Amino acid sequence: MTAPPALQDVYGVPIPPGRPLAQGRHADLLTLGEVRGQVAKVYLAPPPPAQAQKVEELVKVPPHPDVARRLVWPLAALYGPNRQLAGLLLPLLPPQQFQGVRALLRADTRRRSFPEADWPFAVRVGRELALAFAELHAAGHHMGDVRPEHALVSDAGEVRLVGADDYALHLAGRDFAGPVASAEYLPPERQRVGSATGAGADAESDAFGLAVLLFELLLGRHPYAGIQARGAAPGPGEAIAAGLFVDAPQAGPGRRTAPGEWPFAALPPAVQALFVQAFAVPVVPRPSPETWAAALGALAAELVPCARRAGHWQVPGLPCPSCAAEREGPAPSSGEDVTARVQRLWNDVQRVVAPPPSPPVAPVIEAPPLPPLPLALPDKPRGLNHRQQLQLLTWTLRVAVLAALMLGVGLVQRSVLAGLVVPALIVFALTLGRRFAVDWDGLIDRYERWEHDLVRGLLPRRGPQQRYRRAVRRRRAEVKTELAARVAQREELRERYHVENAAALHLREQQALEQRRAHLLSLSAGGSLEALLGRWRERSRQDYLRQQQLSSSGVPGVGPRELGLAVAQGIRTALDVTAERVRALPAPLGRELLAWRRGLEDFFQFDPGAVPRAELNAVQQRGQQHLGDEIETFERAVHAYTNARWDRHEAEISRQLGVVEREIEQYKKALSELRAIKV
Template sequence: MQARVDQAGKPVILPQKLAQGGEGAVFTVEGRPDVVAKLYSSAPAPEKIAKLEAMTGAATAGLTERTAWPLEVLRRPGRGVDGFLMRRIVNAHPAFTLTGPALRKRTFPDRDWGFLIGAARSASSAFDAVHSAGHVIGDVNPNNIVFNADGDAFLIDCDSFQFTEGGHTWTCPVGVTEFQPPELQGQADFSRIIRTPDHDRFGLAVLIFELLFLGKHPFAGRGASPQTGDAIRDYAYVYGRHWPYERPPLTLPPGAVPPALLTLFERAFSREGTGRRPAALEWTRVLAQMNLDLTSCSVSPLHRYWMQAPGCPWCEIEKSLRQPLFGEAPRREVVRKRRVPAGLQIGEEPRPAEQKMTVLWEHFRTILPAGAPPIPPALPPLPTPSPGGVEAGKVRQLSRYATIVVFGLALAVTHMVFDAGLLTDGAIFLLACLAYYRTGSRADRDAMAVLRKCKKDYAQFLAGLNATDAGEFNNYSENLTNLHQKWLEVSEEEEALLRECVKQARETGLRRFLSNQRLEVATIPGIAQDEKPPITGAGFRTAADITSQKLNQNPGLEVVTQKRLLTWRESCERRFVFEVSHVPPDQISAIAKDYTRRQRAIQSAFEMELAEFKIAKAVIVENREDAMQNIRIAGNCLQAARSEAKARRLV
């Protein structure tokens, strides 16, 4: 058990060690299950302490949602800072457990390619949270990015990020070769380098590539240097469209992913893309649409692929590998078979229409709900105002001081020379107020106008984000669910009709069979031959005539005789053998024809609704991303306008 004090001097009890690393250890925090404490093995340097204290002051909702950002520094009682509190991220695994098929099948055994696409999109959102706050990750690598069972990405080891506050930048001293861009390859000391978001974007692109291409590195292939760092420095992107390199065998072909995604990879990994690599939000948009455009393989339930691909690429790769790429789930048919009596000739099974409808339904189920609008990003810190604004503020302040002095002198003169009264004093005070709060120069008026406009724009964009609710999306989802339920009901009705056909055919066959069992020639235990004429005379000539109702209507027959007749009929029924092939084919054909007509109508409506559903989801995603981007831009403008107005002493 460890004990520390927080920034307010309150004791913090750390009862249990959760993990041990090279830099220090992570502990639970008593009474706070949502956070953990990181304690350094050796006392951090003053520069590191200053960085931690600055980072805790810069924590925002956007950062804490996606990262294990330092929240509060911890001190050993009587000594200095030696740790900090951060968000606790539970049941999460490093990125390398997702990129490689072997580890992924053990860690996430039931996850498919759609899950990996969603994970890549979530990682992009995490990068965007850091970059939007004005910081740089620096050491992008698969150990510092973790994913939970839902595919949500979180960034850890945030105390090593490159962080800027108050004009001072604390650099990130480390970097992994495989995730550093060409311009930083061969660097021996990263602590001397100020990195940019564009450097991070290269690492993000590598991570996304490894997630989607199942662990393959974009710069590892035939013709490229065997040393990954050298291949990156040479811009040897082996999957590129215009490069003399060859991708490794048994990898996802370029035609299996959308052209928009390939374009982003080209920009990220080419020489021409340096300095303008795709931002995190660009990846988010393309990956979101890509996840909407997946379809399910008819052979394996864990094979999902881009619907415009020529076929399931995973089946082709697995044929050569002779082992599954996605878990160990047994192959199955993804169609619902009809539950009908055995032996009934119902035609092709499964029927193509049923197979297509089931695939459509499986595709619908893979589309994640839109959910509530995201939480808007926090406003950035106030930027540095313009030199002109600072100078104008100084002049305004001096002018106000002068106004106060002149006001005092005016009051003194009027009282000493003119013996002024309250009315004169009030007039002088009013003039002084007007001078103190005067509108100022044209530049000051423009600055206030800009501030008012920025406030209005920011409020409008916030309202626009809240307006991107999922109402229409949810309506489509409900309609699709109802259509699928109708489809199932029609199938169940067909099954019920087929069972009724069999039942009626059996009853007809049984009646015919019993009608051929003549009482006068049958051997019935307990009924002699000379006792039969009165029975046949009463209308009981065959086994079909013998029913409890008819026997009760003939009181002339003894009860014992009635029981013996019923027993004989039952023995005849047991000898009856029914063949389902005797069901009239025209009846089956009529039921199947009606079923097909109704199912096709539902399937057609489902396909149209599904297309609208996907468009609605894409529109919501795009609108929200646009709204978030607009909010960030408007927030930056608002803070810039506030800084300028504050510098000019206008607010």
């Protein structure tokens, strides 16, 4: 996604493009660097003269008051080098709020993009879409190229029509046709002209495309997509041109809706009649957007929640479409008997009375304290202990040093020089000695280290006092370790109480049973039937795409020249359209081909009847056996739940806590006694 080298407005003021927002078939959507609330739609290739003239007239005319609310009208034209039309300036719709309506047309994309959307939401969006078409027609315009990319929807169900430069517009007294049209939404009369052109757009053409969009919104499938007679696999354009409406009252033999799709019978008769009128052959006047808006408003008021399944909706007196699709789907459900059996077991679970809330702190069973812990020390030796021996040797050494000094001074005083040496030392210390920095603290430290090493060396290392001292220290370490282990065990028991008390145990086992129940209700009796059907569905899809030949009349914007470019890259069928192959083609052509394949994939319907019966039977037998084993396991779990004693762990935890608490007190007292021993 790249922008032109330069963009400018009609006055030549440069408009710097920003980051990309989205890709379209013929243009990219970009933010603007310094402009908020607006975006740039930049064409991938210069538009032809007729289209460029339409865009020039489009930006000159302000939006009609009837379409100003639901139609995103261009603000100005954008130009590239040499004043060539390069795109449009549009108001910005917040991408966090608005998404393409295509995401609502199929169940899988609806769950991803609109997880909260239900059937009433789809009906409301359909009504808003019909009102938007009515406003567009009231302003004298037609969409012409009806397709999901031309409508955005918000999480609140608001609809905005976009891509006005592709519409069939009436501007300045002239009619401007759209550049292309999509075969999936073209009426039969325009299919004969060819879907590559936008000529022939009128209110009847829009009415047909709107009816197709509404059918997809309400039932999640294309009205012409289904199982055709004799294994035929027409594309959407061929099916529409041949009038192969699957739910037509006089549908031919062998034509039917694919299993697992929402049934046409779930719609009210009045809405069914409107669809039959819209897709009738021969063509009759089709319902107008105003008629659709009124009918869908009435349908939205009729919808009620399904009595069988939460989240499902239905019209009173008509089948629930979701339940009907589940019952008639290609993968059989677990069956009414299994559902009833599981529900009976669940009723037994719900009859169990929950225990009262447990105390926040685990109770401790009171018991007499334990006797004092044996210290297991050897007999204390007689005489001085280690500390007393250290003190005795230290003071003995100090007295000896002091006596030696005094003796030395006495000997010096008897000599002739004593009267001269001692006064000289005193005078030197008081006069010249002050000029020298003497580290008295260092001298004292060195003396103390010498004294300490000497005393330690004089003490006996293997005497009874030393052995007793080592035994006391070793016993202290053992008691500390045991005390820490008992404290950790107490915390572990308290945590275990929070998990295994009666209320917590009851809640946890009830939740486990609820998960098993949900698993059983959703479990297919076919076991791996979904995987088998998935393989055959993919095989059938590839066969269908292989049968769709690329032609200049089947893909919008593809003429003989573009067809030659595609064939040169090995693209002859829809199956050949891959991201790798279209990368070598011009961007507009590549995007048209990818959109063509995506539309065919959405149109494709899988027929489970193509799966060999022998494979289905084998898989279903294995699934039935697996389902029976799962139900038996669930029955045993329910029986254990209904006969459980929820306080079975509380008493044991309280007993163990009492033992641990007494042991902690015992070890604390022993440690205090050991610390009181002076060694």
